[in-house]
Amino acid sequence: xxxxxxxxxxxxxxxxxxxxxxxxxxxxxxxxxxxxxxxxxxxxxxxxxxxxxxxxxxxxxxxxxxxxxxxxxxxxxxxxxxxxxxxxxxxxxxxxxxxxxxxxxxxxxxxxxxxxxxxxxxxxxxxxxxxxxxxxxxxxxxxxxxxxxxxxxxxxxxxxxxxxxxxxxxxxxxxxxxxxxxxxxxxxxxxxxxxxxxxxxxxxxxxxxxxxxxxxxxxxxxxxxxxxxxxxxxxxxxxxxxxxxxxxxxxxxxxxxxxxxxxxxxxxxxxxxxxxxxxxxxxxxxxxxxxxxxxxxxxxxxxxxxxxxxxxxxxxxxxxxxxxxxxxxxxxxxxxxxxxxxxxxxxxxxxxxxxxxxxxxxxxxxxxxxxxxxxxxxxxxxxxxxxxxxxx
Numbered sequence: 001x002x003x004x005x006x007x008x009x010x011x012x013x014x015x016x017x018x019x020x021x022x023x024x025x026x027x028x029x030x031x032x033x034x035x036x037x038x039x040x041x042x043x044x045x046x047x048x049x050x051x052x053x054x055x056x057x058x059x060x061x062x063x064x065x066x067x068x069x070x071x072x073x074x075x076x077x078x079x080x081x082x083x084x085x086x087x088x089x090x091x092x093x094x095x096x097x098x099x100x101x102x103x104x105x106x107x108x109x110x111x112x113x114x115x116x117x118x119x120x121x122x123x124x125x126x127x128x129x130x131x132x133x134x135x136x137x138x139x140x141x142x143x144x145x146x147x148x149x150x151x152x153x154x155x156x157x158x159x160x161x162x163x164x165x166x167x168x169x170x171x172x173x174x175x176x177x178x179x180x181x182x183x184x185x186x187x188x189x190x191x192x193x194x195x196x197x198x199x200x201x202x203x204x205x206x207x208x209x210x211x212x213x214x215x216x217x218x219x220x221x222x223x224x225x226x227x228x229x230x231x232x233x234x235x236x237x238x239x240x241x242x243x244x245x246x247x248x249x250x251x252x253x254x255x256x257x258x259x260x261x262x263x264x265x266x267x268x269x270x271x272x273x274x275x276x277x278x279x280x281x282x283x284x285x286x287x288x289x290x291x292x293x294x295x296x297x298x299x300x301x302x303x304x305x306x307x308x309x310x311x312x313x314x315x316x317x318x319x320x321x322x323x324x325x326x327x328x329x330x331x332x333x334x335x336x337x338x339x340x341x342x343x344x345x346x347x348x349x350x351x352x353x354x355x356x357x358x359x360x361x362x363x364x365x366x367x368x369x370x371x372x373x374x375x376x377x378x379x380x381x382x383x384x385x386x387x388x389x390x391x392x
Contacts, residue, residue, distance in 0.1 A: 027042045028042050028046065028051075028053075028054040028057055028058070030053055030054070030057065031053070032051060032053070032054075034046060034049060034051060034054060035049055037049075037073070037074075038072070038073025038074050039073045040070060040071060040072055040073030040074075041070040041071070042054065042058070043055070043058040043068075043070065043081055044070045044072060044073070044079060044081060044084060045073075046058065046081075046093075047081035047082070047084040047085045047090070047093055048074075048084045048085075048088060049090075050085070050088065050090035050092065050093055051093075052092050052093060052096065055081070055085075055093050055096055056096060059096065059097075059100055065102075066081065066082070066097065066100050066102060066103050067080055067082075067102070067103065067104045067107055068080065068081075072084075077109075078109075079109065080107060080109070081093075081097070082094065082097045082103065082105070082107065082114045083107070083109050083112075083114050083117060085097065085114075085126075086114035086115070086117050086118040086123065086126050086130070087114075087117045087118070087121060089118070089121065089123035089125070089126055090126075091123070091125035091126050091129060094114070094118075094126045094129050094130065095129050098129055098130065098133045105130060105133060105135055105136050105137075106135070106136065106137045106140055108142075111142045111143065112142045113137070113140050113142075113147070114126075114130065115127065115130045115131070115136060115137075115138070115140070115147050116140070116142055116145075116146075116147045116150060118130065118147075118159075119147040119148070119150050119151040119154075119156065119159050119163070120150045120151070120154060122151070122154060122156035122158070122159055123159075124156070124158035124159050124162060127147075127151075127159045127162050127163065128162050131162055131163060131166045132166070138163065138166060138168050138169050138170075139168075139169065139170045139173055141173075141175075144175045144176070145175045146170070146173050146175070146180070147163065148160065148163045148164070148169060148170075148171070148173070148180045149173070149175050149178075149179075149180045149183060151163065151180075151192075152180035152181070152183050152184040152189065152192050152196065153180075153183045153184070153187060155184070155187065155189035155191070155192055156192075157189070157191035157192050157195060160180075160184075160192045160195050160196065161195050164195055164196060164199045165199075171196065171199060171201050171202045171203075172201075172202065172203045172206055174206075174208075176208070177207075177208040177209055178208040179203070179206050179208070179213070180192075180196060181193065181196045181197065181202060181203075181204070181206070181213045182206070182207075182208050182211075182212075182213045182216060184196060184213075184225075185213035185214070185216050185217040185222065185225050185229070186213075186216045186217070186220060188217070188220065188222035188224070188225055189225075190222070190224035190225050190228060193213070193217075193225045193228050193229065194228050197228055197229060197232045198232070204229065204232060204234050204235050204236075205234075205235065205236045205239055207239075207241070209241075210241040210242060211241040212236070212239050212241070212246070213225075213229060214226065214229045214230070214235060214236075214237070214239070214246050215239070215241050215244075215245075215246045215249060217229060217246075217258075218246035218247070218249055218250040218255070218258050218262065219246075219249050219250065219253065221250070221253065221255035221257075221258055222258075223255070223257035223258050223261060226246075226250075226258050226261050226262065227261050230261055230262060230265045231265070237262065237265060237267050237268045237269075238267075238268065238269045238272055240272075240274070242274075243273075243274040243275060244274045245269070245272050245274070245279070246262060247259065247262045247263070247268060247269075247270070247272070247279045248272070248274050248277075248278075248279045248282060250262065251279035251280070251282055251283040251288065251291050251295065252279075252282045252283070252286060254283070254286060254288040254290075254291055256288075256290045256291060256294065259279075259283075259291050259294050259295065260294050263294050263295055263297075263298035263300075264298060268298075270295060270298055270299055270300040270301070271300060271301050271304055273304070276306045276307055276308075277306045278300065278301070278304050278306075278316070279295060279300065280292065280295045280296070280300040280301070280302060280304075280316050281304070281306055281314075281315075281316040281319060283295060284316040284317070284319055284320040284323075284341055284345060285316075285319045285320065285323055287320075287323060287334060287337050287338055287341065289337050289340055289341055289344075292316075292341050292344055292345070293344060296344060296345075296348045301352065302315065302316055302317065302345050302348040302349045302352055303315060303349055303352060304316075306319070315345075315349075316345055317342055317345035317346055317349065320338050320341045320342045320345060321338070321342055323338055324338035324339060324342070325338075
């Protein structure tokens with residue numbers, strides 16, 4: 001005897017409808033109703049939507065596991081409620097979880113904690129609740145990236161402030177050698193940098209492959225970040241990467257505002273060299289006219305030469321002349337820029353020479369004594385000069 005397939009299909013279809021209806025009938029029937037954007041367990045939907053009464057309903061059921069995983073209707077992957085609530089910024093739901101007995105605050109989805117996800121998305125209210133709850137692992141990392149690092153990288157200053165003020169946070173933990181301060185400096189997040197730089201325990205000069213936060217900010221031209229770091233007590237303005245200082249690097253790149261900030265900051269070494277080359281020399285070579293002017297006005301020495309062989313050396317003015325096109329018609333703009341640089345350097349050299357000649361005022365004993373402290377030979381000159389009349 002042959003049985004028609006429909007004899008099995010219809011009973012199974014009606015059974016599935018009955019099962020779905022039964023589940024609905026035993027689930028959340030209150031207000032507000034669940035939107036159920038995806039086909040998934042109502043508890044997941046409640047956490048995703050931030051439906052507080054529905055979440056409380058399920059958590060209040062006997063034997064309900066607050067850490068249970070259900071299949072997500074959005075991704076098809078297994079998911080737990082706290083993660084969805086944190087990801088979507090539902091702080092009221094997260095607070096309920098944080099106060100629920102037996103909740104695992106550090107449970108992960110593919111290695112990511114709810115705290116990490118909230119930090120990534122910038123949900124400061126959620127972060128504050130989780131960070132202040134006993135048992136939270138503030139520094140638990142995903143592939144080496146901490147919640148603080150992620151918030152700093154994304155520029156979420158409110159989140160960073162919360163974490164930085166929380167006891168137990170590791171401000172200097174690194175990912176691939178980069179600290180949170182380094183990453184924020186690299187990305188130009190000045191508000192984050194200000195918070196971190198002013199937090200006790202931060203290492204301002206910790207490096208990634210030898211580069212400090214100040215160096216990377218200078219290289220990228222983030223003048224607001226450089227301003228903050230340069231004015232922070234404990235910063236090393238002249239710390240170099242492979243001999244290259246922040247001032248040298250930003251002079252090479254032509255970041256005028258950054259050069260101006262660094263050149264005017266007390267403690268900067270305007271004449272520090274990289275393989276014998278000063279910031280002024282490299283700016284002259286690259287044709288950064290405004291940078292050259294700023295460095296000269298700040299007191300950079302135009303006479304320091306780059307000795308490129310045992311015998312030969314060059315001044316910045318010489319290099320600027322070499323970089324100028326032979327004829328103006330070849331590149332009028334570059335020719336004019338290099339010409340102005342050459343003239344500025346020549347004027348500076350002349351002024352530098354006059355500025356550093358020590359005036360010999362033999363009628364001013366105070367000046368005499370102060371100068372002779374630096375140059376002992378002047379004492380001998382003085383004695384010779386004074387004793388001469390007695391021999392007449």
